Structures are given as structure tokens and as C-alpha cells.
Amino acid sequence: MPNSPVVPTVRRRRLGGTLKRLRKAAGLTLDEAAGAMGWIGPKMSKIENAAQSIRPGDVVTLLKLYGVDDPEMSAALENLARDAGKKGWWQTYSGLVSASYADYISLESDAEQIYEWSPMLIPGLLQTSAYARETMTGATTSRAPHEIAALAELRLARQSVLTRHDKPLELCAVVHEAALHQRFAQRPATMREQLRKLLDAADMPNVTFQLVPLTSAAHPGMSGGFTVAAFPAPTPDVVLLENLYGATYVEGDDAIPFAKAFERICATALSAEDSLARIAEMEEGHRK
Incomplete structure (x- = not known):
């Protein structure tokens, strides 16, 4: 069975875009960076365009290749790679x-x-819970009352x-x-x-x-x-x-x-x- 396509989440786009900027700042082409990693150019392009995931360890290797020695930056991007496809607490409201x-x-x-x-x-x-419910009720054209209540609960949880x-x-x-x-x-x-x-x-x-x-x-x-x-x-x-x-x-x-x-x-x-x-x-x- 073929692998499911990677969903280009905002986290993955942020990571790919940052890696692209760092590569360019290091003066490397796609093929040069990919070659140093033992990859082919299309794989690097897919990573930078959020069409393919990247392992946290590979992020660390890329950052060394790009001359990035800031430990906080490395940790942040490594964590971003780790969490790129991770489901958050809000998935409880996935419906x-x-x-x-x-x-x-x-x-x-x-x-x-x-x-x-x-x-x-x-x-x-x-927002307060009451304000959230009132404004969502007024703005929606299709939500049922129980859905409004759940979305208001989610909005407060975000706070x-x-x-x-x-x-x-x-x-x-x-x-x-x-x-x-x-x-x-x-x-x-x-x-x-x-x-x-x-x-x-x-x-x-x-x-x-x-x-x-x-x-x-x-x-x-x-x-x-x-x-x-x-x-x-x-x-x-x-x-x-x-x-x-x-x-x-x-x-x-x-x-x-x-x-x-x-x-x-x-x-x-x-x-x-x-x-x-x-x-x-x-x-x-x-x-x-």
C-alpha cells in the first residue's frame, strides 16, 4: 500500500521555510545540500516546501551543514520537526x-x-464564555446549539x-x-x-x-x-x-x-x- 501523502501543516511549512532560508544564507544550492545529506535534490525540495517530513536528527545535521551553532535555535527546530505532525489537545474537537x-x-x-x-x-x-457563544450564534449559518457550546468551550481552553x-x-x-x-x-x-x-x-x-x-x-x-x-x-x-x-x-x-x-x-x-x-x-x- 502506498504511503499516505504528508499534510503540509503550518508547523511543517514553518520548518521547511526556515531550513530554506538557512540553506540560502549558507550559500548552498538544493543539490549541494541534498548531496551532503546523501539525498537527491527533489527530496530536499519537498522538505523545504512541506511536502515531506524530516526527522529531528536530520534537522540537526542540516543545521551543522549550514553553520548554525546556536543551541536554542537548533533545539527549537528539532522540536518543530518532532511535533510537525503531532496532534494537539484540540483534536478532542476534531469533528x-x-x-x-x-x-x-x-x-x-x-x-x-x-x-x-x-x-x-x-x-x-x-473573550468570556457568554460573549463567545453569543457572537458565534450570531455569525453562524449552520451550527447547532450543542456545536456552538463546544466551540465556545474550545475558545476558552485556548486562553x-x-x-x-x-x-x-x-x-x-x-x-x-x-x-x-x-x-x-x-x-x-x-x-x-x-x-x-x-x-x-x-x-x-x-x-x-x-x-x-x-x-x-x-x-x-x-x-x-x-x-x-x-x-x-x-x-x-x-x-x-x-x-x-x-x-x-x-x-x-x-x-x-x-x-x-x-x-x-x-x-x-x-x-x-x-x-x-x-x-x-x-x-x-x-x-x-
Whole structure:
């Protein structure tokens, strides 16, 4: 029976792309690197393009060939090779989670920083259970109530990356103020509880939250929201774009403009201190 084709997960693409950049930096062609490994050129090409897996030990050998002597980098890429096809805890929800969403959760789990611009919604890592259920119910056209409940549970489970013992994820979230004016007719307290959660989350040293005010100047974020997942060098950033058809990933050099756009969006936003003051004011208004 023929071997099953390798699924090009985001982890495998990150590894392949990083190995490709390191090979080029070392001044080696595909055939030269493959020859040094005792391989043929097509195998190296498949590895770099995430069409074939690579053993962790071969990653170590390649890094030596490329002159990489940073032990932390070597360990990170070796682990990435080991975990490239590994199933995560979110596989418990495999009947509900699309392949692209599973890819994103693995990205989120591996990332050191997440930079998120969200013009219409509170980012998932900062949502309450009620807010998650209400917004998913309003947005879906096909999910049953029990599926919504399970997906909301999954969204809250993702938030553990912010409190993990080993290097908690650093989150920098920028949200348009319009998102905080959402109303929920069936459960009016939903937004007040959500605002309170934002205030509590902002007390965490690894969480930064800013608001782009309704009166802001024009900025690059007007074209839509995006999320940047950042990793230790030399692994490049990965950008997530979402729409009704699912998720699209932007990787490598194509991700660079998003980091620059995020900086410009932050420049139009209120400071973190002023943003929290505005949220506290709005939360108080919900009490009246």
C-alpha cells in the first residue's frame, strides 16, 4: 500500500521555510545540500516546501551543514520537526474544528507573541464564555446549539496559553471601539461581563490592550482584521486572515507588511492606560 501523502501543516511549512532560508544564507544550492545529506535534490525540495517530513536528527545535521551553532535555535527546530505532525489537545474537537482552525491553534500554542488587530470583535483569547457563544450564534449559518457550546468551550481552553508556566504567550491586542458597542438583546449583561474581563486581563504582565477610538484617523487596519503570530528567530512570522470561507495564511516575506501595518494601527490607538480608562467608563455605564 502506498504511503499516505504528508499534510503540509503550518508547523511543517514553518520548518521547511526556515531550513530554506538557512540553506540560502549558507550559500548552498538544493543539490549541494541534498548531496551532503546523501539525498537527491527533489527530496530536499519537498522538505523545504512541506511536502515531506524530516526527522529531528536530520534537522540537526542540516543545521551543522549550514553553520548554525546556536543551541536554542537548533533545539527549537528539532522540536518543530518532532511535533510537525503531532496532534494537539484540540483534536478532542476534531469533528468541529476545520484543518485551518487546527493549524491556527497549533500556531498560537507555539508562538512567543501574538499581535492582533480586530475591528469588529473582542479577540478570542480575551473573550468570556457568554460573549463567545453569543457572537458565534450570531455569525453562524449552520451550527447547532450543542456545536456552538463546544466551540465556545474550545475558545476558552485556548486562553491557557496566557497563563502557562513555561513562557506565557505575550498578547498585544488592538480593537476598534465600535466592537465594544455591541448589544445582546437576549442577555444584556454579556457586554458588561466582557468589559470586566478585558480590565482583568489587562492586569496580566503579558497582555497589552489598546482601543482605536471612533474618532481615529485613517489607518491600514481599515482593510480588515488580521493576526500576527511571532516566533523566535530565524522562524518568520505567520499572519492569519479570516473570512466566511475560512482562514488564509500569509507566511515568509509576505508577512512583513502586516507587522508594519500593526505598528501604524497602534499609533492611531489610545494608549493602553487611556484605553482601559475608556473601557472602565463603558463598563460603569452598563451598570446604570
